[in-house]
Amino acid sequence: MRVLCVGSPFPSGTEGLLTSLDEHNHNKAVSGNMYIVLMTTCGGVHLTSKLPYTGFAKVYDEIMADVPYDRWLDYIGFLWSAHGFSPVSVLDLACGTGNMSLRLARSGYLVTGIDRSQQMLEVARQKARDEGLYISFIKGSMEDFTVDRQFDAAVCVFDSLNYLLEAPDVQSCFKSVFNALSPGGCFVFDVNTRFRLSTIPTDTSIYQGPRYFVVWRDSWDERHEWWQVNLTGFLKCNGVWSRFDEIHRERAFPLESLSDWLEAAGFVVKGIYESNTLKPASETTLRAYFVAWKPGS
Numbered sequence: 001m002r003v004l005c006v007g008s009p010f011p012s013g014t015e016g017l018l019t020s021l022d023e024h025n026h027n028k029a030v031s032g033n034m035y036i037v038l039m040t041t042c043g044g045v046h047l048t049s050k051l052p053y054t055g056f057a058k059v060y061d062e063i064m065a066d067v068p069y070d071r072w073l074d075y076i077g078f079l080w081s082a083h084g085f086s087p088v089s090v091l092d093l094a095c096g097t098g099n100m101s102l103r104l105a106r107s108g109y110l111v112t113g114i115d116r117s118q119q120m121l122e123v124a125r126q127k128a129r130d131e132g133l134y135i136s137f138i139k140g141s142m143e144d145f146t147v148d149r150q151f152d153a154a155v156c157v158f159d160s161l162n163y164l165l166e167a168p169d170v171q172s173c174f175k176s177v178f179n180a181l182s183p184g185g186c187f188v189f190d191v192n193t194r195f196r197l198s199t200i201p202t203d204t205s206i207y208q209g210p211r212y213f214v215v216w217r218d219s220w221d222e223r224h225e226w227w228q229v230n231l232t233g234f235l236k237c238n239g240v241w242s243r244f245d246e247i248h249r250e251r252a253f254p255l256e257s258l259s260d261w262l263e264a265a266g267f268v269v270k271g272i273y274e275s276n277t278l279k280p281a282s283e284t285t286l287r288a289y290f291v292a293w294k295p296g297s
């Protein structure tokens with residue numbers, strides 16, 4: 001598909017642009033006297049799907065450049081050793097563009113990543129190739145996946161588990177992870193708490209770089225109990241701008257429910273901690289880390 005782009009696009013006229021970005025007019029942007037018809041493909045990505053991590057995959061790493069992955073890697077290593085785990089093989093659930101997978105692989109672990117987004121996986125695979133790292137990246141849904149081998153550990157970071165919006169999906173995710181682990185294996189994951197999600201201010205942020213412009217709108221939906229981010233992005237690809245629209249939603253279940261569901265799946269919950277500490281998490285924690293053990297040798 002072609003992109004018809006009349007006028008010089010961004011970032012001038014942002015306010016006019018924002019007012020025209022609504023659910024019913026999502027392939028047109030009007031900014032001052034600039035009328036832009038933005039079409040739908042960039043590198044094979046269908047950009048108007050509203051599915052999360054389609055177009056956003058192309059700018060994810062740039063926008064998340066300050067995310068403390070190194071600290072999280074250290075903390076995961078610390079949690080493993082604090083609980084007597086010394087894994088060799090690790091499954092990175094909802095691995096995204098592989099930011100944790102690559103770090104784990106560089107540290108010497110045998111890593112497999114799973115994610116639902118083909119676009120995120122493509123970025124992850126390219127990064128692994130560029131570094132000459134062997135990591136298997138598989139497309140799959142965390143709520144229902146099977147793998148052809150068992151792992152010593154599974155991790156799931158950066159509130160990816162919060163993307164599961166219904167209790168049965170979280171329960172079935174825990175069962176899938178349990179089956180994917182060897183006896184004695186462990187599952188470490190983080191979640192945003194409800195306290196954290198419900199106190200994110202309703203606001204609009206702009207992210208921009210030479211080849212992208214992203215409008216990020218946060219809101220808390222009390223009825224559904226989820227945090228929603230409406231993303232509208234513009235990507236410059238082969239000299240033309242394309243638009244994507246995505247909706248991201250995160251829901252936080254009570255820590256006690258998560259703990260019960262882990263145990264129902266067969267895990268023993270070893271600890272629930274405030275991020276970067278061994279302090280027990282509470283409902284006013286922002287990011288909580290779970291350490292769950294699959295009983296066995």
Ligand SMILES: C[S@@+](CC[C@H](N)C(=O)[O-])C[C@H]1O[C@@H](n2cnc3c(N)ncnc32)[C@H](O)[C@@H]1O
Pocket residue numbers: 052053093094095096097098099100114115116117120140141142143156157158159160163164
């Ligand atoms: C916030 S990103 C985190 C990615 C990666 N863990 C990181 O730390 O950069 C959330 C990821 O979860 C993935 N995701 C969301 N729902 C999923 C599902 N049901 N199954 C598998 N992956 C999912 C998205 O595609 C996205 O890559």
